[in-house]
Amino acid sequence: MPNTKSAERRMRNSARKHIRNNMVRSQVKTAEKKFRGAIAAKQDDSVAALRNAVSNLDKAVKKGVIKRTTANRKKSRLTLALNRSTAAK
Numbered sequence: 001m002p003n004t005k006s007a008e009r010r011m012r013n014s015a016r017k018h019i020r021n022n023m024v025r026s027q028v029k030t031a032e033k034k035f036r037g038a039i040a041a042k043q044d045d046s047v048a049a050l051r052n053a054v055s056n057l058d059k060a061v062k063k064g065v066i067k068r069t070t071a072n073r074k075k076s077r078l079t080l081a082l083n084r085s086t087a088a089k
Contacts, residue, residue, distance in 0.1 A: 024065040031056040035078060039085045050082050 002008045031053040038046040057071040 020063075021065045024060050024063055028053075028056045028060050028066070032074070032078065036081070039081055042085070046082060046085065050078055053078055 002011050031049070035046065035049040035053045038049040043049075054075050057066070057075055060066045061068050061071045
């Protein structure tokens with residue numbers, strides 16, 4: 001338990017940020033799964049799914065949930081996956 005008022009406040013803030021960070025991470029993971037599912041099913045909306053995933057990654061970076069380099073790496077890998085799937089068609 002916190003001993004000071006400021007420690008109590010930090011604990012509350014930390015809990016609130018933890019919840020927000022988990023929500024944002026979950027949205028990113030969900031967008032990635034939908035994109036990979038669209039590629040696996042060879043759907044035409046895979047480009048839109050990629051756009052949504054990239055948007056979610058950029059928003060997560062903007063909110064400070066993930067680092068810029070992590071987002072760039074993930075975006076690059078997702079784009080490569082899309083290019084590989086379209087080349088196979």
